[in-house]
Structure formats: structure tokens, C-alpha cells
Amino acid sequence: MVFSPLSRDITVDVAIIGGGIAGMSVAYFLSRQGKKVAVIDDGVIGSGESGRTTAHLTYALDERYYELENLHGRDGAKLIAESHNAAIDHIESIVRKENISCDFERVDGYLFRSGEDSEEEPLNKELDTLSRIGRKEVRLVKESPAPFHTGICLHFPLQGQFHPLKYLSGLAQAIIQRGGKIFTGTHAKDFNASGITTDTNYTINAHDIVVTTNTPVNDRLQMHTKQAPYRTYVIGARIPKDSVTKALYWDTGKNMGGVANPYHYVRIQPVDETNDLLIVGGEDHKVGQAYNNAYEKIEQWTKERFPMIKNIPYRWSGHIIEPMDSTGFIGRNPLDKTVYIATGFSGNGMTHGTIAGILISDLILEKKNPWADIYDPARKSFFAVKEYFEENLNVVKQYTEWLKKGDISSTDELASGQGAVMRKKLSKVAVYRDEQGIVHEFSAVCPHLGCIIRWNPKEKTFDCPCHGSRFTNYGKVITGPSNRDLNKLV
Structure with a gap:
């Protein structure tokens, strides 16, 4: 979605940097409350990570809930699940309210053991935790509807999927209809308490600034010590229509008890009357530190399980920001009163981005929000000290490249x-x-x-x-x- 670049100085209530789902959601919720908003993006709307997502809408997160309970306590884990589930509900409500044609539908999700994880105990442990935090709808089932043997898996009913770029287009129209402004091809060069200066030396004067650039470009150091960047890889394979039951599928990776993300994630996107697109991702690695045969590995894994594949016309990758304590950072930027950030979305950007829209708009409107503390960018993560030191030691080692x-x-x-x-x-x-x-x-x-x-x-x-x-x-x-x-x- 292309809009004109900013070509004059303007004044608004809230300036938002980043035209992905987080920035557009913030703009949408604030514009509904009568706030004057302006969104800028140095590309086009959805040209960043929101355009690269595989668009799983789920509260079954990359991190297991028994780990989240260890990190944030039972109440914290409960709030995390509730917020992601609420994000799916809000997306569904917005689609209906704004009449957005974006292929949204409710689908079930299935978490199954990978071939290298033969133990059932982690699945039972996860089920027990989900039950304790109120997600009693999750069940252990003997098999998923995938066209290959998964064995026992966790069934998450009524998750969701959609076409992210169509959804963002609908949000853009709704924002414009409510008086909001959107500028593409506009790069934010400098930031201060009163607004933004672009690389063409135009200014946006604003009371509040929201930075939704996947990883904050306004922070020099602090937030970047609390999270780490990864690349994830995706293929899109053409398959006969309705040859695979529409659902979200995730495997547990090599070690479900550790902190690794699910190694493969799958969903089905309708294409036309005869074809569906099988979208399969995984094989994550640290940015700049490994260039493995990710696409080849994903293709091999997929072909072994989905023999109906006709061809694989699409390959792409995404940029995932992993927070040390496995929970996004959404809210006031540390030490700032009128600057807000949304980052650390891990592999769940669509729900995290929608949570950002709800939470940041509430903070700007001075409304209480039950999720504010759990996502606070200034929070202390005492139980993630090990991960903090491991990731930052890894960063220090990279400076030896100078030698x-x-x-x-x-x-x-x-x-x-x-x-x-x-x-x-x-x-x-x-x-x-x-x-x-x-x-x-x-x-x-x-x-x-x-x-x-x-x-x-x-x-x-x-x-x-x-x-x-x-x-x-x-x-x-x-x-x-x-x-x-x-x-x-x-």
C-alpha cells in the first residue's frame, strides 16, 4: 500500500513510526477515539516484517507456558495467554466492523512432537500448565488431522489465520476515514520529545511518539541488551485444493523443554478454485552468525510429510526479535514519558502487534490496562538472568571480528x-x-x-x-x- 511521502511540516496528537501491524493497530485504535494520528514508513505499508509473516493467530506461543510460568508466575502466564487470545478476538471484531476482506477464519491449532522428541511428558506438562491458567479448552488428542502421523498432540481450538496485507489495507482505509494520515517513503531521521524529523527535513510535531519498527531505532543500547535477533525461513508450496485439512500445525523442535522455538510451523492459505498454498517455516538462526541450508532443510521436511505438493514457487525469510524472558516489550520506552515502543514479538507478531495497538492506545488515553505490567519495557526479568548473560556474551564475542x-x-x-x-x-x-x-x-x-x-x-x-x-x-x-x-x- 503506497501513500505519498511527507512533503510539509504537520502537527498531530500521536506520531507513529512503522507501518506494520503494530503501528497500524495503534493508529486504528487511537483514531477510533478521536486522536489525530500520523503513520510514517520508509517503505510502503506492510513492507517490513508484517509482510513476511506466516500469519498464525494463536495464543499457543513459541515458548511453552510452563516456561512462561517459571519466568512470570502463574498470574503472568495467565495474562499472556489472555492477551493473545483477546488479540485474535479483536482482529475478528475489526474485520467484521470495518468489513475487511482478508480471508480471516477460525481454525484449530495442533502442537505435536517432532521426530527427535519422543517423550510425551512435555506435552502433559504443558497441558497441566494451560489448565492451571484457565485454558481448559486445550485437550490432548491422539492424532492431528495432518496428512502424516503426528501421534499425540495438544489441540488448541478456535485459533485463527488471515491474509496480513489485506488486513493492513483495511486498517489503512479505516484510519484515513477517521482523519488519520499515512505517509510512505518517509524515513524518520531524528527523534526528540516534541516530534520527529525526516531525512527530507520535514517535521511531525506530536505530543506522543510510538516506535513500531520491529526493533527500536530510537534506542541506542538499553532495549537491545534485552532481546536478540533471529532469521526464520519460509516456503510456499502449491497443493491441490482441500488436500490438507485447514489448521495451524507446529512441531516441538529438538528439545521442547528448552528455549528453542518450534522448528516447523505450517498453515494453509486458499489461493484459487484448484489450489491452496501450503506455508511452512522454521530453521531459525541468529542474524549474521549462521547461513545454513535452511530452505533445503524445510523443503525436505515438507516433502516427506506432504507428498501432494505440486511445486514450490515461493521462498522468503523473516526477522524475529526474541526477548530474553519470552514476552514482548510493549509500552513506554524506559526513561521516556511520551515515547512508546513495541518490540520483542518473537514468532507471534500478529497477535503481539494487535496487543500493542490495544495497550499503547490505552496508555496514551490514560486508561488502565491489565497487561501493562507484564509487557512493560522497563520490567526486570530476574528469572531470565541466564539467558540475558548468554545472549550478551554472544554479542561481545562478535566484536573479535575486528581482529x-x-x-x-x-x-x-x-x-x-x-x-x-x-x-x-x-x-x-x-x-x-x-x-x-x-x-x-x-x-x-x-x-x-x-x-x-x-x-x-x-x-x-x-x-x-x-x-x-x-x-x-x-x-x-x-x-x-x-x-x-x-x-x-x-
Whole structure:
């Protein structure tokens, strides 16, 4: 969805940076309450992670609830489940109220054991926790309706799915109808207590600012020590219509008792009268630290279980921000009174983003919200100390790249369409040779906090292994926390 760039100074009640589901949900809920809002995005609406989601609407989260209970207590785990379930209800209500045609429907979800997890005990443990926090509708069943043997699994009734870009288009229309403003192709360069300055030097004066850029671009350090960036990979396979029962399917990964995300997640998207799209994702890894054969692994896993596949026309990846204590950060930015953030959505961006719309709008409107404390970005995560130190030690280790040799010693080694990092005396330089043979050189130092970036051969990007900033092969910033391009040298 393309709107005009900001071309003049404006004044609104609330300025929102980021046109994904979180930013658009905040704008929608506030505009319904009569607030003057403006949304800006440096791409188009939905061009970030919301356009890359597999769009599972569920309260069955990447982290198991018995782990969430350990981290946040029984009441905290209960609030988390309630908030994600409420998010699905709100999406359904908005779809009906605004008459949004986005393929929304209720579907059941099934959590089953992976081939490497042969124990039933974690499933029973999860069921016991869900029962304690009031989710008594979840049941242990002998088999899922998947076209392969899953064995015993947890059945989550009445979850949901939709087409995220169609939904965002509907939200945009509703925001505009209520007097809201949306500007695309507009990059926020500077932030202060009174508003935003764009890279074209126009200003948005606002009482409140909401940053919904997946990972906050307004924070230099604090929030980035409390969460970690991962890449996840997805394929879209064409299958005969109705050949797979429509549902959400998740496996438990290699170790259900640990902190790993489900390794595979599956849903079915209607396409036309003869085809459905089987959407399968997984194989996550830290940004900039591993480039495994993710697509090949997912394809193999899928073909072994879904023999009806005709072909696989789509492949894409997404950027997941994992909070140390497995719960998103939504609310006032620490030490700020009028700046709000929404981040740490893990693999549940659609429900987290909707929660952000509800919670942040309530905070701005000075309404009490029962979820405020559990999602507070300033909260202390005492029971996640181990994860905190492990992730931040991992970040520290990445700075040793300053001391290492480069991937290549000369640009003569660089093939067309490929990039690398090389050493020039005391400096590290990111180099890319385009299809015409021209070499482009940039500083290999991430503008965020000085980590050395790495070439991603799968996606032809330069990725920061510290906090996850990503840049195109021509040095343009794609994903924060960096808010600036790489410094161009040649």
C-alpha cells in the first residue's frame, strides 16, 4: 500500500513510526477515539516484517507456558495467554466492523512432537500448565488431522489465520476515514520529545511518539541488551485444493523443554478454485552468525510429510526479535514519558502487534490496562538472568571480528553478484561486485554500535551479528536498530 511521502511540516496528537501491524493497530485504535494520528514508513505499508509473516493467530506461543510460568508466575502466564487470545478476538471484531476482506477464519491449532522428541511428558506438562491458567479448552488428542502421523498432540481450538496485507489495507482505509494520515517513503531521521524529523527535513510535531519498527531505532543500547535477533525461513508450496485439512500445525523442535522455538510451523492459505498454498517455516538462526541450508532443510521436511505438493514457487525469510524472558516489550520506552515502543514479538507478531495497538492506545488515553505490567519495557526479568548473560556474551564475542582477517584478501577474488568483508590495513571494508563487474565498497562497521557486519550469501545482504541490523548489497539499511546506511567508500 503506497501513500505519498511527507512533503510539509504537520502537527498531530500521536506520531507513529512503522507501518506494520503494530503501528497500524495503534493508529486504528487511537483514531477510533478521536486522536489525530500520523503513520510514517520508509517503505510502503506492510513492507517490513508484517509482510513476511506466516500469519498464525494463536495464543499457543513459541515458548511453552510452563516456561512462561517459571519466568512470570502463574498470574503472568495467565495474562499472556489472555492477551493473545483477546488479540485474535479483536482482529475478528475489526474485520467484521470495518468489513475487511482478508480471508480471516477460525481454525484449530495442533502442537505435536517432532521426530527427535519422543517423550510425551512435555506435552502433559504443558497441558497441566494451560489448565492451571484457565485454558481448559486445550485437550490432548491422539492424532492431528495432518496428512502424516503426528501421534499425540495438544489441540488448541478456535485459533485463527488471515491474509496480513489485506488486513493492513483495511486498517489503512479505516484510519484515513477517521482523519488519520499515512505517509510512505518517509524515513524518520531524528527523534526528540516534541516530534520527529525526516531525512527530507520535514517535521511531525506530536505530543506522543510510538516506535513500531520491529526493533527500536530510537534506542541506542538499553532495549537491545534485552532481546536478540533471529532469521526464520519460509516456503510456499502449491497443493491441490482441500488436500490438507485447514489448521495451524507446529512441531516441538529438538528439545521442547528448552528455549528453542518450534522448528516447523505450517498453515494453509486458499489461493484459487484448484489450489491452496501450503506455508511452512522454521530453521531459525541468529542474524549474521549462521547461513545454513535452511530452505533445503524445510523443503525436505515438507516433502516427506506432504507428498501432494505440486511445486514450490515461493521462498522468503523473516526477522524475529526474541526477548530474553519470552514476552514482548510493549509500552513506554524506559526513561521516556511520551515515547512508546513495541518490540520483542518473537514468532507471534500478529497477535503481539494487535496487543500493542490495544495497550499503547490505552496508555496514551490514560486508561488502565491489565497487561501493562507484564509487557512493560522497563520490567526486570530476574528469572531470565541466564539467558540475558548468554545472549550478551554472544554479542561481545562478535566484536573479535575486528581482529580477524577478511573473507577475501583482494576484490579480484570476488565473483559478480557476490559480497564479502576484507581488511584494508586497520579497517574492515564491505565489498560487493555487481552484475556489471563494478565493485562497491562500504565501511564494514555497523553504524549502530560498531560491530563488523558479515555477508549473507543466501539473501545477498550485509548483516550485523551483534544486534541484527541488515543492509542491502549497496549498503542501504533494511532493518534496525541502525537507522543509517553503511558509510560508502567507493
